Amino acid sequence: MMKINESSEKHFILIGFSEYPRAEFFLSLFVSGFYTMTLTGNAAIILVSILDSRLHTPMYFFLRNLSFLDMFFTTSIVPQMLVNMWGNKKISYVGCMVQFTVALAFGSSECVLLAVMSIDRCVAVCWPLRYTTIMHSRICHILAAISWIWGFGNSLFQSPLAIILPRCGHRRVDHFFCEILVIVKLSCVDTHPTEAKMLVARLIILISPVVVILTSYACIARAVIKMKSAEGRRKAFGTCASHLMVVLLFYGTIMFMYLQPKNNYSQNQGKALALLYTIVAPTMNPLIYTLRNKDVKRAIRKIVWKDSN
Structure with a gap:
């Protein structure tokens, strides 16, 4: 028994997409391209929002935080994923534990931050004259800190539950990264109590921000309906459209993956959905914000034009 336990702690085998070697x-190549775009796009948003003084507003402060989270979240998964696809299917026991702990922390923080960003948009539309007074620097830093602390707290609660489970030599992970629920399924004991605790944590970290987002957009919708000018409505819609698109992309895949009934879930489906929220969503976020945002495009042109001269 001791030998089995020792061997199980050396490494895991990530099956990934090895059943489709050609694909x-x-x-x-697809993942490499998207990862490069993720790093480039999010780094550009961070740089531009820091260098251009006109972007020193609460909205872009939260957008910088979102870009940081996207970069860290993707980096916690993609490099190891590419190593796996290029032939090395092994990941160390410690590396696996660190990966799902870090990925869960950054992913959870993003869930909360998107809710915080909806509050910011709500204040901007509903109380435009008091916006700078309400969303002052200290409040913004507190809200951002809450996002990070809440996300990391969720990871610190769930991760130990998975780490302490005995696996009795089970090392084959049917995924392209160490996803916490897949690791739990490797256990050789009854995991229902652990999964129940994790489900409660997932509901809190997913449903609570969704309630905040829905409440914020209900207030926004009511304020927009009361607006008399079509120009004011268009401006309010433009203010919220980018954030709403990011929310739908991120939450749509996450909630479909983690909250659907087990009898409707397949592992291949899980891998496809994981690709969406770990690879595609972090790449689309900077594109959504830059392509729809005149201030960001103007700031990028200003910086590029200066550098070219």
């Missing part, structure tokens, strides 16, 4: 190579 795996092209998928690795």
